[in-house]
Amino acid sequence: MAKAKSAFVCTECGAEYSKWQGQCSNCREWNTLTEIRLGSARPGASTPGSNGARGGYAGTLSREVVDLSGVDLTEVPRFSSTFEEFDRVLGGGLVPGSAVLLGGHPGAGKSTLLLQTACRLAQSKRVLYVTGEESLSQVAMRAHRLQLPTQGLKMLAETSIETLLAVAERERPEVLIIDSIQTMHLEDIGSAPGGVAQVRESAAALTRFAKQSNTVLLLVGHVTKDGTLAGPKVLEHMIDASLLLEGGSDSRFRTLRGQKNRFGAINELGVFAMVELGLKEVKNPSAIFLSRSEEQASGSLVMVVWEGTRPILVEVQALLDESALGNPRRVAVGLDHNRLAMLLAVLHKHGGLFTGDQDVFLNVVGGVKVLETSADLAVLLAVVSSLQNRPLPRELVVFGEVGLSGEIRPVPSGQERIVEAAKHGFTRAIVPRGNAPKKAPAGMQVVAVDKLAEALEAL
Numbered sequence: 326m327a328k329a330k331s332a333f334v335c336t337e338c339g340a341e342y343s344k345w346q347g348q349c350s351n352c353r354e355w356n357t358l359t360e361i362r363l364g365s366a367r368p369g370a371s372t373p374g375s376n377g378a379r380g381g382y383a384g385t386l387s388r389e390v391v392d393l394s395g396v397d398l399t400e401v402p403r404f405s406s407t408f409e410e411f412d413r414v415l416g417g418g419l420v421p422g423s424a425v426l427l428g429g430h431p432g433a434g435k436s437t438l439l440l441q442t443a444c445r446l447a448q449s450k451r452v453l454y455v456t457g458e459e460s461l462s463q464v465a466m467r468a469h470r471l472q473l474p475t476q477g478l479k480m481l482a483e484t485s486i487e488t489l490l491a492v493a494e495r496e497r498p499e500v501l502i503i504d505s506i507q508t509m510h511l512e513d514i515g516s517a518p519g520g521v522a523q524v525r526e527s528a529a530a531l532t533r534f535a536k537q538s539n540t541v542l543l544l545v546g547h548v549t550k551d552g553t554l555a556g557p558k559v560l561e562h563m564i565d566a567s568l569l570l571e572g573g574s575d576s577r578f579r580t581l582r583g584q585k586n587r588f589g590a591i592n593e594l595g596v597f598a599m600v601e602l603g604l605k606e607v608k609n610p611s612a613i614f615l616s617r618s619e620e621q622a623s624g625s626l627v628m629v630v631w632e633g634t635r636p637i638l639v640e641v642q643a644l645l646d647e648s649a650l651g652n653p654r655r656v657a658v659g660l661d662h663n664r665l666a667m668l669l670a671v672l673h674k675h676g677g678l679f680t681g682d683q684d685v686f687l688n689v690v691g692g693v694k695v696l697e698t699s700a701d702l703a704v705l706l707a708v709v710s711s712l713q714n715r716p717l718p719r720e721l722v723v724f725g726e727v728g729l730s731g732e733i734r735p736v737p738s739g740q741e742r743i744v745e746a747a748k749h750g751f752t753r754a755i756v757p758r759g760n761a762p763k764k765a766p767a768g769m770q771v772v773a774v775d776k777l778a779e780a781l782e783a784l
Contacts, residue, residue, distance in 0.1 A: 416589015735759030
């Protein structure tokens with residue numbers, strides 16, 4: 326009789342240990358190790374749906390050593406998800422045999438987006454929607470409320486991986502949607518659904534089936550309170566694309582960002598609006614992020630950020646107020662808190678403006694999270710505007726990276742950023758000298774700067 330194996334797994338980061346210990350050495354969290362049974366190690370045993378394969382796309386497995394120059398460069402076939410913004414984040418569309426993980430906070434719209442996608446795709450393709458969190462009547466009621474076409478969409482309420490894969494083998498869907506991976510379980514694994522071992526092994530079995538049957542696999546994943554995907558970290562390594570649907574409960578806009586994509590660029594951004602009939606695509610994100618007040622106010626400035634493959638104009642707001650505390654507050658919403666502290670130090674050292682006695686509050690309008698450094702110059706100029714209580718021109722747009730020595734460094738795709746700003750009616754731009762075009766767009770005055778002091782003088 327084969328001996329059952331067990332391991333101790335951290336519930337926060339998924340690290341495995343052979344014996345219990347109080348603190349996880351990987352994430353440094355205390356009392357997060359739980360014992361899981363790995364099942365009996367029988368030679369030749371395989372997970373349902375494995376068929377003895379070891380991963381890879383259907384029809385592409387090769388046990389022969391080949392030269393890299395002789396590999397076929399045929400373009401990966403794709404088909405549309407019926408949402409242009411969804412296709413943009415995916416890198417051009419859904420790839421047969423790929424596994425995509427869609428994460429997000431409760432209420433962000435994950436199930437809504439996938440149900441809309443499933444109903445539309447079911448009109449031309451075989452789609453199987455598996456729900457483990459809701460009943461079939463609940464899903465049908467949502468589809469009816471969203472006025473979606475329900476003919477042709479195959480539904481299954483199931484949490485057992487063995488049963489699910491048996492149905493999938495019979496139905497042979499082209500698109501398989503699992504809502505959600507945390508509710509699925511394998512009979513051989515002793516832990517409860519949602520545990521580290523269950524999530525890992527269930528995702529491995531589903532991904533293996535998708536690769537062998539050339540099925541598009543869409544998984545819904547829960548996130549933790551800090552916004553990271555729940556479950557073992559290996560889950561993100563097994564899948565081909567990891568997408569995160571973001572948006573606060575007080576905002577009707579949702580942003581879909583690619584965090585990992587083997588078939589396209591990462592950090593690509595898709596924008597949706599939550600309306601009465603579900604999620605609606607926003608074709609021109611800059612227009613919604615630039616809904617500014619008619620009255621000029623200090624501390625407000627428009628910058629151009631680059632998201633994936635396109636420029637987006639967003640407004641940054643700064644508010645400085647004399648602090649009543651011994652340690653002034655530094656609050657940044659949509660920007661890196663540590664980078665704000667660094668930029669304020671550069672402003673004092675190379676701009677001669679002291680903010681050590683001021684509370685500094687920074688906000689990127691629209692709930693956008695800016696991950697690149699091109700917002701540095703706009704942030705500092707907005708801070709200066711609020712500090713001196715002097716509004717900046719409404720037709721001004723700014724971008725550029727600020728170095729520790731006060732230099733203004735060029736950023737990628739500078740020409741495209743200037744052209745995008747000109748399309749939206751901006752007539753003046755302060756940019757790094759390395760991004761200055763040889764010929765500015767018609768009606769656009771471009772001011773090129775090398776140092777922070779030059780940018781302050783240009784105001």
